Amino acid sequence: MKLGHIAVLVGGLLTCGAAWAESTVYITPYLGYSFSNSVTDENDIKIDTDNDAHYALGLETDLYNGRAGLYISHQPNTVEGFGDGSFTYTHFQSSLRFETFERLDTYFGASMGATIVDADWTENDLFFSAGLQGGAEYQISDNFYFVVEARWLGNLVDSDTITRCTLPTGTESCNIKIDSKWLTQFQTNVGFTIAF
Template identity: 40%
Template sequence: MNNKLGWLVGSILLSCSMSSQANVSITPFIGFTGGGSVEDENGRDYDIDPTINYAFAIETPLDLGRIGLFYSNQSSELQDLNNSSNIHYLQFQSSIYYPVSPGWQTYIGLGLGGSYADVDWVDDKYGFSASAFAGLEYEFSKNVALTAQIRWLGTVVDNDTSGACVLPTDGSSCVIKFETDWMNQFQSNIGVSFRF
């Protein structure tokens, strides 16, 4: 499934960049994602382990900001349960930039799209997602910039379905599900923007 999702994302991004007449900015990110939890049938909460995430954005200038696509992937496990979770986000995003001093600018933005939770304990793996982000960028040249951002990612999840788990304390079986209908995660990312 990961190959199909990667192929889909690549195709969308390539078609967007080829059809664009304006400048294109491609930004690979590395960052850290935390947040999200599940609960078992006894009401005990287990967090999704905070881990490194990989992301990229492809954008084009629009007025005082940019519009484009954002993709993020976090591979993690459920704390104490060793059940893997792999969460993908693909969003259309828009941001506005504010110059601070020569070479420096700040930005804020919003994103809307979808998420895919590659976990074996839910039936409905796709959901609506949204994000809000803010960051700081330093331009080394017209073609290269260093950027750092913080981002909130929220996604609608199916907490009506559940799956099996094994409790680490005594090895007994349990049933887990997402804790709420809406899962919140937070990212801190750093990346390099290449403009063509």
């Protein structure tokens, strides 16, 4: 990971630290599965990013009728014919929470931040991104919760961007352009929240 990317992560954590000093802190490790849309080359050949597993971490604190904090997600992926790569989302997020039943809360929220892209099909390694999330949280004990959630994550990509690449055979090259202005992913997550 590049030094600038690490600085963004550390800066985000330090910014949130003051808010967490006097409030309950929620730490949620997640495991999940991501579903991606596709990109298209100059000959209109679809290049699909494989749907794949990801892991994530949520760091939040109470804010009015909800929570606010940081969401970090990493997904290694493969694009057939272009090799391995990854998406790492770093978002500030907030959500409104609703007590649906005695020990079950539901929530809906939004996030925005940056996506660090490590892939051969793009020259850019940092995209603006935003997302929406919704889910449910079951309280197992005073400080322990089970969480299920779904997220939509969109990366703002310039549709005029064209990247040149070399195919694995080494003898052919190609141009890739983004199919739309938004490269999107849908995530499904399960996790456990620890509150302290």
